[in-house]
Amino acid sequence: MSWIGGKKSLRELIVSLFPLYYERYIEVFGGGGWVLFHKSPGNDFEVYNDFNSLLVNLYRCVRDRYEDLERELMYVLNSREDFEKTKELLDKDSVADDVKRAAYFYQLIRYSYASGLTSFGSQPHDMRSNFPVIEQAHRRLAKVVIENKDFEKLIRQYDRPVSFFYLDPPYFDTEKYYKNVGEDGFKKEDHTRLRDALLSIEGKFLLSYNDCEFIRNLYNTPGITIESYSRINNIKQRYDNGAQFPEILIANYDLHERDQNSPSQINLFDIKKDYPKEEMEL
Numbered sequence: 001m002s003w004i005g006g007k008k009s010l011r012e013l014i015v016s017l018f019p020l021y022y023e024r025y026i027e028v029f030g031g032g033g034w035v036l037f038h039k040s041p042g043n044d045f046e047v048y049n050d051f052n053s054l055l056v057n058l059y060r061c062v063r064d065r066y067e068d069l070e071r072e073l074m075y076v077l078n079s080r081e082d083f084e085k086t087k088e089l090l091d092k093d094s095v096a097d098d099v100k101r102a103a104y105f106y107q108l109i110r111y112s113y114a115s116g117l118t119s120f121g122s123q124p125h126d127m128r129s130n131f132p133v134i135e136q137a138h139r140r141l142a143k144v145v146i147e148n149k150d151f152e153k154l155i156r157q158y159d160r161p162v163s164f165f166y167l168d169p170p171y172f173d174t175e176k177y178y179k180n181v182g183e184d185g186f187k188k189e190d191h192t193r194l195r196d197a198l199l200s201i202e203g204k205f206l207l208s209y210n211d212c213e214f215i216r217n218l219y220n221t222p223g224i225t226i227e228s229y230s231r232i233n234n235i236k237q238r239y240d241n242g243a244q245f246p247e248i249l250i251a252n253y254d255l256h257e258r259d260q261n262s263p264s265q266i267n268l269f270d271i272k273k274d275y276p277k278e279e280m281e282l
């Protein structure tokens with residue numbers, strides 16, 4: 001589902017840069033879970049974490065009580081009045097039942113403008129069209145441990161030499177969008193706290209960030225690799241055709257160890273060379 005800072009467009013690249021060997025996969029800032037859902041389930045022990053308790057409750061209900069959740073969602077109205085009432089109830093933290101709380105939160109995500117949770121989107125949408133996706137997510141999450149911790153505690157708890165952490169924190173200078181997460185939201189100092197936690201782990205980590213001087217300086221240290229990538233910036237694109245959004249990936253292992261181990265790289269030119277022309281025209 002849409003989520004602020006969601007890694008939908010980078011998930012392919014991110015998964016291709018995972019280390020070759022690890023036994024524990026820990027997604028520290030899980031959000032919409034784009035990377036976890038893209039990664040194939042293997043024999044590794046998987047952990048999804050986020051500090052947003054409404055989001056974590058939703059994923060736990062998808063994993064453990066999806067039928068109750070769908071029953072609850074079946075009768076949700078796509079209406080401004082219902083949306084405002086639900087928002088108020090969730091703000092006051094007065095919904096005690098987990099499944100109801102999860103349904104209300106999902107309703108806000110689905111019926112808000114740009115999934116921003118704040119204003120009613122006024123778009124036609126049949127809630128039941130989401131049920132097949134909820135069921136797929138239910139199966140994918142079956143063996144995933146779902147945590148609701150601050151990143152520092154989580155990293156300390158799951159760190160082992162065979163652990164691999166993927167981290168997608170709030171980007172530098174976008175912290176204001178996460179102010180209702182945890183007790184104080186994400187603060188500028190938290191970027192330094194994250195760096196300190198990561199530089200002392202025994203396992204491996206891959207971290208995604210926006211490309212800026214502050215973050216580059218923070219990780220400018222021996223043994224750490226920083227690579228830049230850029231993707232089309234959807235918002236800027238509307239005003240400035242071709243605008244790119246520069247991002248960096250930071251890791252404490254060789255980001256290209258998979259390239260060196262893949263048998264032989266096939267490209268379009270090899271295919272043309274190796275196969276007769278007729279076979280190429282499908």
Ligand SMILES: C[S@@+](CC[C@H](N)C(=O)[O-])C[C@H]1O[C@@H](n2cnc3c(N)ncnc32)[C@H](O)[C@@H]1O
Binds near residue numbers: 003035149
């Ligand atoms: C950029 S988003 C992650 C997006 C995710 N990778 C995706 O594809 O949807 C950052 C996430 O960090 C979470 N977060 C904020 N502060 C946190 C903290 N102190 N510990 C753990 N998670 C936190 C937010 O709730 C948010 O979901």
